[in-house]
Amino acid sequence: MSATTTTTRTGRRSSGQRQWAPYAFISPFFLLFTVFMLVPIGAGFYLSLTEWAGLGTPDFIGFDNYARLFQDPSFGTSLLNTAFYTVFALAVVLPASLLIAQALNARGLKLRDFFRLVYFMPVVLSPIIIALIFGLIFDGEYGLFNAVLEALFGFGGISWLTDPLWARIVVVVLVLWRWTGFLTMFFLAGLQNIPRELHEAAEVDGAGPVRRFFSVTLPQLGPVTAFIAVTMLVNTAQIFEEPFLLTQGGPGESTMSVSMFIYRAGFQRFELGYAAAAGVVMFLIVFALGRLSISAFGVGRTR
Amino acid sequence: MELNRRHLLRLMGAAGAGASGLGALAACSSPTQGPPLESGHAALSLWTHDPGYATFFTDAASDEALVGGSNWTYSVEVTSLAPPDVIARLVSQAVAQRPLPDLAGLEIGQFPRMMGSDIAENLLHDLTPLTEPFGDRLLKTQPYTIDGKVYALESDNSVSVMYYRADLFEELGIPEDVETWEELLDIGAQVAADTGQAIGMVSDGDNTAIVQGFTQMLLQRGGGLYDADGNLTLLSDEAVEVLELMAEGVSTGAFLSLADPYGSATAAALKGGGLTATVMPNWYKVYGLEANVPDQAGLWRARNIPRFAGGGSVSSTMGGTAFGVVKDQVLTDAALDFLERCYLTPEGQLARYHAGAYLPTLADLYETPEFQNITDPYLGDQRIFEVYSVAAEELPVYYQGAGLVVLRDTIGGPILRALKGEIGAEEALTEGVSAYERQVPEQ
Numbered sequence: 096m097s098a099t100t101t102t103t104r105t106g107r108r109s110s111g112q113r114q115w116a117p118y119a120f121i122s123p124f125f126l127l128f129t130v131f132m133l134v135p136i137g138a139g140f141y142l143s144l145t146e147w148a149g150l151g152t153p154d155f156i157g158f159d160n161y162a163r164l165f166q167d168p169s170f171g172t173s174l175l176n177t178a179f180y181t182v183f184a185l186a187v188v189l190p191a192s193l194l195i196a197q198a199l200n201a202r203g204l205k206l207r208d209f210f211r212l213v214y215f216m217p218v219v220l221s222p223i224i225i226a227l228i229f230g231l232i233f234d235g236e237y238g239l240f241n242a243v244l245e246a247l248f249g250f251g252g253i254s255w256l257t258d259p260l261w262a263r264i265v266v267v268v269l270v271l272w273r274w275t276g277f278l279t280m281f282f283l284a285g286l287q288n289i290p291r292e293l294h295e296a297a298e299v300d301g302a303g304p305v306r307r308f309f310s311v312t313l314p315q316l317g318p319v320t321a322f323i324a325v326t327m328l329v330n331t332a333q334i335f336e337e338p339f340l341l342t343q344g345g346p347g348e349s350t351m352s353v354s355m356f357i358y359r360a361g362f363q364r365f366e367l368g369y370a371a372a373a374g375v376v377m378f379l380i381v382f383a384l385g386r387l388s389i390s391a392f393g394v395g396r397t398r
Numbered sequence: 399m400e401l402n403r404r405h406l407l408r409l410m411g412a413a414g415a416g417a418s419g420l421g422a423l424a425a426c427s428s429p430t431q432g433p434p435l436e437s438g439h440a441a442l443s444l445w446t447h448d449p450g451y452a453t454f455f456t457d458a459a460s461d462e463a464l465v466g467g468s469n470w471t472y473s474v475e476v477t478s479l480a481p482p483d484v485i486a487r488l489v490s491q492a493v494a495q496r497p498l499p500d501l502a503g504l505e506i507g508q509f510p511r512m513m514g515s516d517i518a519e520n521l522l523h524d525l526t527p528l529t530e531p532f533g534d535r536l537l538k539t540q541p542y543t544i545d546g547k548v549y550a551l552e553s554d555n556s557v558s559v560m561y562y563r564a565d566l567f568e569e570l571g572i573p574e575d576v577e578t579w580e581e582l583l584d585i586g587a588q589v590a591a592d593t594g595q596a597i598g599m600v601s602d603g604d605n606t607a608i609v610q611g612f613t614q615m616l617l618q619r620g621g622g623l624y625d626a627d628g629n630l631t632l633l634s635d636e637a638v639e640v641l642e643l644m645a646e647g648v649s650t651g652a653f654l655s656l657a658d659p660y661g662s663a664t665a666a667a668l669k670g671g672g673l674t675a676t677v678m679p680n681w682y683k684v685y686g687l688e689a690n691v692p693d694q695a696g697l698w699r700a701r702n703i704p705r706f707a708g709g710g711s712v713s714s715t716m717g718g719t720a721f722g723v724v725k726d727q728v729l730t731d732a733a734l735d736f737l738e739r740c741y742l743t744p745e746g747q748l749a750r751y752h753a754g755a756y757l758p759t760l761a762d763l764y765e766t767p768e769f770q771n772i773t774d775p776y777l778g779d780q781r782i783f784e785v786y787s788v789a790a791e792e793l794p795v796y797y798q799g800a801g802l803v804v805l806r807d808t809i810g811g812p813i814l815r816a817l818k819g820e821i822g823a824e825e826a827l828t829e830g831v832s833a834y835e836r837q838v839p840e841q
Contacts, residue, residue: 148515149489167837169807227662235602236656237663256657257602257814343604347811362486364803365511 136378143372148365160372170373172348173356176263177332180352183267184274184331189324192275193316196282197308211283214276225273226340230256233265259349262342266350269337278323285319286312321392328388332381353377432728437469440732445477445484446503448719450754451553452476455501455740457753464739464746470732481505481719485512488521488724498724500733504550506541506718506798507606507806513544513628514800522549523725528738535761536742537790540626541798542720550720551741554681554756557789558614558714561687562597562675564699564778570595570674574699578707579643586652589674596654597675599664600644600817603657605810610716611659612813614677615640617794618714619706624799632809633831639708641816641823648817655817665690677703679716680757680786688776695776700785713789715796744768757786764790801838808833 143160145153164170199210217225232239233255245251255261289312297307313320335354338344344351344359351359357377361370444455458464459472477499479487485508491498498521504512512518525548529539538552567574570589576582586597601607613623621636647653654673656664659682667673668691678686687698702712721741723733740746747758748768763769764787774782799805809830816826 148517149493150515150517150520168833169837230657231662234657234663236654237666254602254655254818257655257818259811343606345604345608345810346602346814347605348807349811359807363482363511365489365515365517 139371140375142368143375145368147367149367153368156368160369161376163369164372164376169348169351170353170356173351173353176338176350177334177352177354179263180267180270180334181328181331184270184327185324187267188271188275188278189320189327191271192278192323193282193320195275195279196286197312199279199283200286211280214279216276217273218277222336222340225269229265229269229341256342257346259346262346262350266338266341269341270331270334273337274327278327281319281323282316285316289315317393321389324392325385325388329381329385332384333377353380434731435470435728436731438471440470440472440500440729440736442472442474442501442729442733442736443477443497443499444474444501444503445479445487445499446719446721447479447481447484447505448503448754449478450756451503451719451721452478454750454753454756458740458746458749459736461749464743464749465736468735468739470735472732472736481508482511484508485517489517492521498727500724500727500729501737502722502724503553503719504542504722506552506556506720507610507802509542509550509720510798510800510802512549513798513802518544518549518722519547521724522722523730523734525549525551525723525734525737528734528742532742532760537759537761537793538715538718538720538796540795541718542722543626543797544628550722551737552718552720552759553741553750554718554754555759555790555793556679556681556715556718557757557786557793558618558677558679558703558716559700559785559789560675560677560703561683561698561700563671563694563697565697566595566671566674572597572674574701576704579704580707582704583643583647583650583652586647587650590651594651595672595674596652596667598647598653599656599659599667599673599676600648600653601657601659602655602814602817603661605806607658608810608813608817609806612641612644612809613796614679614714614716615644617796618703618712619708619710620794622794622797623802623805624797626797628797628799628801630799630801630805630831630834632805633827636708636710637827638823639706641813641826643706645817645819645823649819660686660689668694677714680755681717683774683776684755696778699777699780700782702785702788711792711794713792714794757790761790801834804837805830805834808837 142153144155144157146156146160147153195214198204199207199214204210233241235241235252235254235257238255240255241251241253243251244253253261255265293311293315294307297311302310333354334352335358338350338352339355339358342350344355353373354377357370357373360366360373442455442459444452446452446455455474456476459474465472484502484504488498488502502522509518512521526546529536529548529551537555539548542548542550542552562572562574564574566572570593572585572589576585582597589595589597599611601611616622616637619636619640621631621634621640623630623632625631644653648655654667656667656673658664659676659678664673664686668687676682676686683698683700687694703714705712721737723730723737727733740750741759744760744763744766747760747763750756751758751769751772758764758769764783769783770781770787772781772783773779809827812821812826812830815821816823821829
């Protein structure tokens, strides 16, 4: 009797262990996810319903911050600017990266590693140095670019950083310069994984380089392109460094992004509830765009 | 070890208890809370962005002429932070109940961030009892005053004067004693047309730089951004006049548009002689001129700013950093004593000038031989206090408001467009103020 009881207890214990062991193994992720993601998101949402300058107790004000946000022209400007940066990143940076990767993947290209290094260099450079150099290049009075324009075409008085339109363009040029090389590396890796036989078969069927690019390369790069597009979209929707370092969001607010708007409200003006509301709106927009693009590009879809 | 639900819960409980125990221990270790230290050694903690202040305060702590006879002996431990971070960290440390400094260096443009939501009142000691005996002979207390109480003491009067290249003025035939801006601008327009050189600069960079440059001229003209109660007073005839004059200067080429008065483009303009003069505060001689064009030592001179024909003074101010004492701490009394000795005594003010060329804030000191006899080699051995003393005597009063952070963002863009001639001065100011009032309706 006793032996039977012991066996049953031991069996129950080991069954219990088996039951709990997987949860114990995966619990670190969920604990960290809860502590560092869910709790801050919940706290951020609660904060967005309050008025708080950092000291004292937050005053609950319901959805007033959201109402104010949608009437704030500065927030509208920052949304439009962010949309402009995002569209540019997808419409220009992405194709440019692919074309450069295609060129780097050409058979017989000498100094391939050197070119890779050069294209990748902007990613590892300090943003402060980049902003300083771009400031020197695009200065309206003493900038290199205006000097070159003056020398070549006889005009060079463009206020690159102090005219709203040109300032936006300089910011996207910086985005282009900084991120194209980085994305090129992903495309290059994708291109190198395309079986050469596919190109050879297409060539035998009489396909030229352009036809091969559209009929073989692009379809084969589908998953890589989708990953890069979604990553780029989500990252650019949260763009901060480029406009912050280059123009401080100016002239006026003409280059300010949503992230800069949040930073300004939270850390410069101590309107923490208002900043949190803008953060929640940005989260929802980025989340929705991310989901939409994942669905549109078919990321994770079984082929 | 056998792992089951009970063990897991125990482990988590132990980890939680350990974490809270660590937190409690850390809180106990905070050296800033407790009963006030009334005498003995005070190891003061100081936050500042400027290495010059760090050196001054560190040296002052052992300078018998300054701290002799005090109830405390001092040492100073400095933490360097960017100007915006000093305030951000003060708030975040206070919220987290973590150690705060005893003294905090507050850059003038950042101080308005403390003027709202009672932040200054909650964090800083009221220094009015220290400043009151000096009355209006203690300069530049107004920017750090909230509801009549002074919360920080200015380190440097930041008196604006006109620095000019004496050799280029002579070469170009520009008189050194032009009395009004209007006359100087006519001469500047002619010079710009003839040689392409400018007699001044305006900033077309970020909003802060744009608004600072405009405010400097506005104060000189007798206008201001806020009144003593923190109400916006920007929309005025003086403001329109100033902006029109600046726009005219830009359009004729008399004023050069430069993004950053301390940046590379300005350095190029100074080196190449494209910029022959500039109205800037006293500290610009050190951080702007001497830093960018040390080889032009002896060629520069300083004079008081030409008046506006319509009125105002020959003086203005821009920038500055004040020090506040964090309240209700162990070393608050010691920090107050130390700051008073360094900032409100003639010895302290003279020591500050010699340490980093910080101008006295006690108006009466400008006429004393200790200052009047000072000559400046960079300015051709000019007796510089002959200029500074006139400027200090006419120094305009500058008030700030809690909404200044917003104001800079709302008027920076319109002012820039007015400077470029895209819109009129009045339209620009009205547009900026309207945007401000939408965001700060209660002020």
